[in-house]
Amino acid sequence: MDLLKTLKERILIGDGAMGTLLYSYGVDRCFEELNLTHEVQIAHVHQAYIDAGADLIQTNTYGANYIKLARYGLEDQVKKINTAAINIAKQVASDHTFVLGTIGGIHGTQTSLGTKEEIKRSFREQLYCLLLGNVDGLILETYYNLDELTTVLEIAREETNLPIIANVSMHEAGILENGIHLSDALQRLEDTGADIVGINCRLGPHHMVESLKNVPLSRNSFLASYPNASLPAYHDGKLIYENEPDYFENCARDFRNEGVRLIGGCCGTTPEHIHALARGVKGLKPLTEKKIIKRPSSIKVKENQVRTETPLLDIVKKRHTVIVELDAPKHLDTTEYMEGVRALKEVGVDAITLADNSLATPRISNLAIATKIKREIGLRPLVHLTCRDRNLIGLQSHLMGLHTLDINEILAITGDPTKIGDFPGATSVFDVTSFDLIKLIKQSNDGLSFSGKSLRQATSFHVGAAFNPNVARLDKAVERLEKKIACGTDYFLTQPIYSPEKIIDLAVATKHIDTPIFVGIMPLTSTKNAEFLHNEVPGIKLTESIRAKMRSASADKEQSVEQGITIAKGLIDVALENFHGIYLITPFMRYDISIRLVEYIQKKVQSKRLGEVLSTARL
Structure with missing residues (x-):
């Protein structure tokens, strides 16, 4: 036959x-x-x-x-x-x-x-x-x-x-x-x-x-x-x-x-x-001629709406930029949280980043908090979006909501496993990987949903991605970074780095890459904090020198905080010499620490600019 x-x-x-x-x-x-x-x-x-x-x-x-x-x-x-x-x-x-x-x-x-x-x-x-x-x-x-x-x-x-x-x-x-x-x-x-x-x-x-x-x-x-x-x-x-x-x-x-x-x-x-x-x-012969119904005209996709703010990507390409992570509360009282955001805006941070239930622990929805920040305070939110908590339906709906609320900066990440959080029996979804999520977000910028259906409007998302340089083989980590760039990543936020040498190594390893990198700096508050991060949090490693410095200040709580700030300033100095982006991660809602570091960064940048002006004048 x-x-x-x-x-x-x-x-x-x-x-x-x-x-x-x-x-x-x-x-x-x-x-x-x-x-x-x-x-x-x-x-x-x-x-x-x-x-x-x-x-x-x-x-x-x-x-x-x-x-x-x-x-x-x-x-x-x-x-x-x-x-x-x-x-x-x-x-x-x-x-x-x-x-x-x-x-x-x-x-x-x-x-x-x-x-x-x-x-x-x-x-x-x-x-x-x-x-x-x-x-x-x-x-x-x-x-x-x-x-x-x-x-x-x-x-x-x-x-x-x-x-x-x-x-x-x-x-x-x-x-x-x-x-x-x-x-x-x-x-x-x-x-x-x-x-x-x-x-x-x-x-x-x-x-x-x-x-x-x-x-x-x-x-x-x-x-x-x-x-x-x-x-x-x-x-x-x-x-x-x-x-x-x-x-x-x-x-x-x-x-x-x-x-x-x-x-x-x-x-x-x-x-x-x-x-x-x-x-x-039964008894029917195959069709040999067919009249085609004309394909419906594609629904016209409206151009991106005019943005009321300069994209973060454009800012970091032109000048030193500071973004601060301040996670939404684990409870429903937002009074102190909003005070912290207002204080950070007053010192001139460029964006507030909002984790998506970090460490698999439920917090107020970062979409809700982002909307509140944008409307009440007028500060740009950078919303994290994980693959862990939402299936494709939920991700598509969430993105449509972000666009509708004019929230355009997204950090696409995998998400911490549910086993480490408050609900270890919860199910992780992972319909897609972070690589896929980046592609799908960028597809919406073409006016297409995940299914290929027209959204009738093009979104204007800029997509950040996470990057962990705290690994034995930095070259392999950079290869992964390059794959994310191929998927459409606009900029990167690194895991907290606690080694000046690691920052320099990162600069050398990525010198061929134009995509901006925000170097993660998370101030330490105590020797217990340092040991926990080093031993129990994936993707974070501290040098023995830094751990020793934190141990030396362990007798006094405030001295421990000051030691953590001093360490952070040293890391910031190296980061500013090699990168335009600084990503401050606020520890334990201590936004006062982040404010001090933002002020320090601004003084360093101003001093550097002044030095460049004077040097040019002498020439």
Whole structure:
């Protein structure tokens, strides 16, 4: 049998969801492992879809790759699992059934699952297993990231002449997460070597049909569609798909009328859905001509609003700049806190930075405090945003709120683990990494949400990122810094540094980098404070010399504070010689200490300017 030749002649029916049926049977584990342990059950699922009218069945290998199997400790079983899956499918398939080797996307929304090189290695391993099993073709499905799909498609096309189906997935009807229109994406897949291009997962039949209305027929590829059964409901801890399978009968005709030659089902679909699809296209010939509905004009994105303040990035490039971290209260009394902010504004700080529940300890929302500072005091807030506490929905909503409130400076960070905070049983989200978050924030500056949907207005965010120079291999830390710059970072805030030599080493290691760096200075208040930071806080290390100085002043509380200020001044002197940005971290709400250091910085800068003027005058 020849799959592509058959598609020229008639519409083919694919199978439905494997996981949905297994889940309904009470299986809640690695579905791909069942190829080794429950061969009969997997065979029954394949047989049920064939009996329902499926012309194509997919091997139970969607997640049978090194990266995804590693979640279950099965990464060394890639070959066994894929080989078993092929054997099961072939034993069930009739002479008129095509067996497609399935390879699912790895990233999805979880972009932290693997680097591009790791994904390529993992894909090749699974690909070779499927090709050795002599499948009738390949289906690459559930790829939200078009770059990931084209990357693996190129590899597959180089290794085989078998038919390849390449399906993208969309968060929004008609558009991919990076803003590319479906028709453009499918054309790119065809150009990369796919024989059948289409869509699967996330959307139900209605939105898939609507998305395909703007997609023209091609002479070089066929269209495929694998919709979900419906939007899922959540009952008793389980996702339930509730639509009637008969609904798919009419939907099958709608897909045919958009030129689709291969129709199957994704999440929530069962043999009843596939039987309905088969009934719907029975006797219908494939569409050979199609009238395209003109793609709706892109919603015009308004330009960035005129900012009422000079961006922090522009300031630090021109002169020495001081920002001060003053974390929001852990309680609801903001009186003392706001007094501290007012005092810091009076001495001329350029911004107040607000951590996002630092050390995984809940505080008043930094968005709320930032708004209060901006409206009541008129001082620029720099809001930290962690990947820990919000999923993609929450992050998108939060960014839209920040823009609406005209808060434009963001520090994108991973976030401290929940285990160290007040609620150690709390769940860390980490839908994205800090690298991804930086990219997504910058995408909103193009007027696009995470899903690729238009925001109808471009944001004007400047994005800072964290940098830890307190490591054994500074060159490796700088490589990480450079990757963040590639993602769109505008400036960096370092972890507190307690070594003049480390500041100088940092200047030398980053001399080739134009992106501004704010050097973190956190005054010590006691020897206990020093020892805690050195021994218990990740990313902070003190020199033995500084620890000894703090121990020498331990007999007197005020003397300890003065010693900490003296140490901070020495570090500031070195930082000012090498960098324009100073990032003061206020200890224990002692904003009086930060005020003294801001005044010290201003005097040092003024003295330096005066010296430069006098030197120029003499010349």
